[in-house]
Amino acid sequence: MSTPAPAASDPVPPRAAVVVLAAGSGTRVGADVNKVLLTLRDRPLLAWSVQTALSLPDVAPVVVVCRPGERTTIAQALAPHVGDREVLLIDGGATRQASEQAALDLLAPVVAAGEIDVIAIHDGARPLAGTDLFERVIAIAREYGGAVPTLELAGLFPRPAIGTSMPTDPGSRLVGVQTPQAFRAAPLVAAYAAARAAGFDGTDTAAAFAQFAPGGGTIRAVPAGARNLKVTFAEDLPVAEALLG
Numbered sequence: 071m072s073t074p075a076p077a078a079s080d081p082v083p084p085r086a087a088v089v090v091l092a093a094g095s096g097t098r099v100g101a102d103v104n105k106v107l108l109t110l111r112d113r114p115l116l117a118w119s120v121q122t123a124l125s126l127p128d129v130a131p132v133v134v135v136c137r138p139g140e141r142t143t144i145a146q147a148l149a150p151h152v153g154d155r156e157v158l159l160i161d162g163g164a165t166r167q168a169s170e171q172a173a174l175d176l177l178a179p180v181v182a183a184g185e186i187d188v189i190a191i192h193d194g195a196r197p198l199a200g201t202d203l204f205e206r207v208i209a210i211a212r213e214y215g216g217a218v219p220t221l222e223l224a225g226l227f228p229r230p231a232i233g234t235s236m237p238t239d240p241g242s243r244l245v246g247v248q249t250p251q252a253f254r255a256a257p258l259v260a261a262y263a264a265a266r267a268a269g270f271d272g273t274d275t276a277a278a279f280a281q282f283a284p285g286g287g288t289i290r291a292v293p294a295g296a297r298n299l300k301v302t303f304a305e306d307l308p309v310a311e312a313l314l315g
Contacts, residue, residue: 084187088123089173092194093137093162106194117151118197135162135169167271181255192250195301211252219248219294257283
């Protein structure tokens with residue numbers, strides 16, 4: 071594991087980069103440490119996502135965005151699970167947008183050099199996103215511009231405007247948005263530069279891409295499953311354990 075920025079080198083076939091966000095806290099899960107350091111089976115939550123990203127054949131680098139002051143702790147937690155594979159560790163910011171911006175600033179030189187054509191951004195607290203989901207969102211982002219995993223929220227419909235009736239079209243159902251979210255790299259870097267200039271602070275990567283990507287960002291929904299849960303509360307840990315079988 072190392073911390074320096076990736077440097078441009080001789081031309082290579084474009085590949086994807088994966089950014090794993092680990093700059094959160096353990097407040098809602100009831101822990102006194104960053105929740106990505108909590109143990110799921112035999113390894114920290116964060117290690118599951120990092121190992122999955124490292125297993126993808128066309129992915130390099132893998133970047134982990136840490137809470138300031140936790141780089142050493144994160145490195146020590148990951149070391150037994152990544153072997154000699156390179157993982158770049160950087161400090162994040164006070165918000166999700168700022169943490170994503172830090173990762174994009176790190177990757178910008180290799181994006182500009184044409185070495186990376188897609189960037190996927192994933193929550194370190196979603197340990198069960200499998201290689202198939204990563205591969206699907208990366209492939210769809212390459213083809214269309216952006217890809218976001220979604221999960222239909224059973225029994226929920228958009229609230230109708232006053233004076234209208236409840237929609238009955240199944241296509242009107244609400245969906246939950248998950249990660250990994252993947253986007254073409256150059257438009258994503260440009261979108262975040264424009265978002266920073268505008269003082270925009272979005273709730274996820276897709277929000278900034280859709281609003282600020284040059285020419286407008288095309289984002290495709292990728293059906294995902296309930297297995298790809300985010301560990302947010304204490305009861306989510308045993309659920310993740312059960313989903314692992």
